[in-house]
Amino acid sequence: MTNRRGQRGVAAVELALLLPMLVFLLFCMIEAARALQANFIVINLSREGANLAARGSVPLDTNSQDLIYALMASAPPLDVNKKGMVYITRVMGVVSGGVSRSVIVDQYRWDDAARGLGYRNSGYAPDSKIYNCSGWNAGMCTSISSSSRPASTVMSGQLDDGEVVYVVETFFKFTPLLTTGLNLPTFGPNLYSMTIF
Numbered sequence: 001m002t003n004r005r006g007q008r009g010v011a012a013v014e015l016a017l018l019l020p021m022l023v024f025l026l027f028c029m030i031e032a033a034r035a036l037q038a039n040f041i042v043i044n045l046s047r048e049g050a051n052l053a054a055r056g057s058v059p060l061d062t063n064s065q066d067l068i069y070a071l072m073a074s075a076p077p078l079d080v081n082k083k084g085m086v087y088i089t090r091v092m093g094v095v096s097g098g099v100s101r102s103v104i105v106d107q108y109r110w111d112d113a114a115r116g117l118g119y120r121n122s123g124y125a126p127d128s129k130i131y132n133c134s135g136w137n138a139g140m141c142t143s144i145s146s147s148s149r150p151a152s153t154v155m156s157g158q159l160d161d162g163e164v165v166y167v168v169e170t171f172f173k174f175t176p177l178l179t180t181g182l183n184l185p186t187f188g189p190n191l192y193s194m195t196i197f
């Protein structure tokens with residue numbers, strides 16, 4: 001009888017030693033799954049945004065915010081209103097002297113205040129990795145003009161004269177559930193995806 005009690009005691013001690021590690025591993029797996037899901041959503045948003053922008057059924061200069069809002073409305077379960085950003089950049093090929101280069105025609109970013117909706121209520125606005133615009137008005141970059149189009153490295157040397165591609169960048173500020181001081185590798189905190197169409 002005492003042997004069984006001793007075995008139960010050993011099993012209880014083993015469980016007490018292993019349970020914290022098992023719970024920690026469970027939380028790490030949950031965290032990794034959340035990060036992967038968020039990353040897949042960010043990638044799909046940039047792909048769908050580039051597809052919609054390239055179709056050209058609506059002019060971006062007047063309807064960019066409608067396109068971006070429709071795109072971001074498909075982002076749940078991510079809270080993109082507080083932690084998301086989208087940039088749409090139109091890049092065109094220019095050939096001069098037999099050399100092709102890419103220039104930025106225009107750039108748009110998510111700005112619901114321009115539409116009076118007020119959905120997007122955070123200051124999260126990471127810089128575009130394509131072009132860092134110095135001035136915005138109603139979600140449209142004001143520092144680009146037809147007389148001074150900045151050069152771009154996107155598809156440089158690969159576009160024909162007048163050929164246009166759309167670059168959609170999506171950002172999401174991923175917040176881990178486990179915010180301990182363990183410095184574990186993460187997928188963020190800023191998830192990013194770029195699609196050229």
